[in-house]
Amino acid sequence: MKASTIQQLKIELINTPSDQLIGLCIRMAKFKKENKELLSYLLFEASDEQAYIENIKIEVQSKFDEINTSSLYFVKKSLRKILRMLNKYICYTGSNETEVKLLIFFCATLKNSGILISKNLVIKNMYQNQLKKISKSIATMHDDLQYDYIRELEKYQ
Numbered sequence: 079m080k081a082s083t084i085q086q087l088k089i090e091l092i093n094t095p096s097d098q099l100i101g102l103c104i105r106m107a108k109f110k111k112e113n114k115e116l117l118s119y120l121l122f123e124a125s126d127e128q129a130y131i132e133n134i135k136i137e138v139q140s141k142f143d144e145i146n147t148s149s150l151y152f153v154k155k156s157l158r159k160i161l162r163m164l165n166k167y168i169c170y171t172g173s174n175e176t177e178v179k180l181l182i183f184f185c186a187t188l189k190n191s192g193i194l195i196s197k198n199l200v201i202k203n204m205y206q207n208q209l210k211k212i213s214k215s216i217a218t219m220h221d222d223l224q225y226d227y228i229r230e231l232e233k234y235q
Contacts, residue, residue, distance in 0.1 A: 085219070119170040131176060134167050135183050142187050150198050157204060161182070174215045178227050181212045185234045209235060 082090075091099065107114040123130040141160045146152040162186055169179045185208055188195065194206050209231065216227045 091231050093203045104172070111227060115166075116170050124171075127171065127173070127176060134164070134180060138180075139187060140163060142191055143174070145191070145193075150201070153193055154198070154204075157188070157201065161204070161208075174218050174224065178212055178219075181208050181215075182230060182234070184208060185212070202212060202226055207219065 090168070103117060107117050117131070123133075138160060141156070141163070145156040161184070164180055165176075167178055171177070185205065188205060192202065195202050212231055216224050216231065219227065
């Protein structure tokens with residue numbers, strides 16, 4: 079089965095009655111966990127972005143507290159898991175400002191966690207890649223916001 083284009087889907091959704099749209103949304107939410115999470119974000123959390131960011135920060139901090147530091151293998155694995163979760167939440171928002179805030183929080187938490195970033199090349203590269211990603215997102219923002227976030231980013235470079 080070939081998937082339709084976004085434009086085709088948009089036209090079809092415009093012509094669909096609202097009660098049928100509700101049924102389609104519920105069916106999509108049942109199909110995959112990510113669809114359900116995205117729908118939950120759009121319905122309940124998109125209106126208060128700051129609270130959403132704070133909840134994610136709390137969750138990331140708890141994941142950092144759970145990291146098994148007995149082996150660098152477990153540290154790398156845990157950091158990748160945290161980044162996957164963080165990137166999923168960032169995709170839900172679609173906001174560069176939210177992305178920058180959350181990734182800066184990740185870098186700050188990693189730096190303050192006591193994990194020796196320079197001791198392992200993979201962890202060091204992971205950290206550097208997040209800094210590059212932050213820089214790219216900052217470049218697309220308004221000049222006033224760019225200045226503020228660049229100053230904050232310089233603390234972690």
